[in-house]
Amino acid sequence: MAINNPSSLFILSWLLAYCILTYSANASSKTSNKTSTTTYPRSSSKLMNQIDSCWRSNPNWASNRQALADCAIGFGSSATGGKYGPIYIVTDPSDDPINPKPGTLRYGAIQTQPLWITFQGDMSITLENELMVNSYKTIDGRGARVEISNGPCISIDGVNHVIIHGISIHDCKPGRPGMVRSSPDHVGHRLGCDGDAISIFSSSNVWVDHCYLARAADGLVDVTHGSNFVTVSNNYFTQHDKVR
Structure with missing residues (x-):
């Protein structure tokens, strides 16, 4: 069919050009989307909190x-723990509250110099009496399954700069009166602890993070007697009458 009207010919040409341009744009958009999806896949990683990240x-x-010490937040953000000391590796799960052996948790915890305490592997520790943690200590359970259970647990009493991270502390029982060593040079008579999982008494710059705390005879984390600059973060509290 012949079209002799110049106006009709112009309109037809314009419509044809519009259809070609629209088709090309849609095709380009689909190609671009496919390329974008392939080049930049959606990340499957989970969002982490400030400490984890x-x-x-x-x-x-x-x-x-020791870089973990730089990750603390809140009131206890200045806690250094054993950041400026060597790594001490716990190799022996046994316990002696008066004369602890090298390689045990208690031996490292009572030393006077800064220590970053780690564990050789998975370990279950039953303490014979409360564990007195000295100043400038980190108890770092990362990379192993470490449990302190079925006996007295941890006392942070009159000390500074302590970090406890990644430990499972449960089924804690009251400690009996008796002699307990708190440093290489001092062993004293203790009246017996109440059965807290972690007792923080008259201490400062303490950070408790990523611990599992359950079934203690008294509190799970007890912060008392003028303790200050303490952060308790990212812990799991369960199976206790004060946990809902």
Whole structure:
């Protein structure tokens, strides 16, 4: 069919050009979307909180464990623990509250110099009496399943700069009166602890993070007698009459 009207010919040409341009744009958009999806896949990683993202995002965190001390937040953010000391590795799960052996948790915890305490592997520790943690100590359970249970548990009494991270503390019982060593040079008579999972008494710059706390005869974390600059973060509290 012949079209002799110049106006009709112009309109037809314009419509044809519009259809071609629209088709090309849609095709380009589909190609672009496919390329974008392939080049930038949606991330499947979970969002981490501020403390986790500080250390867990580093795949080589185990080569610099003391960097965890820089991740504390809140009132206890200045707690250094054993940041400026060597690594001490717990190899022996036994316990002697008066004369602890090298390689045990208690031996490391009572030393006077800063220590970053780690564990050789999975370990279940039943303390014979409350564990007196000295100043400038970190108890770091990352990389192992570490349980302190079925006996007296942890006392942080009159000390400073303590970090406890990644430990399972449960089924804690009252301690009996008796002699307990608190440093290499001092062993004294204790009246017996109440059965807290972690007792923080007249201490400062303390950070308790990522611990599992359950079934203690008294409190799970007890912060008393003028303790200050304390952060308790990201812990799991369960199976206790004060936990709802």
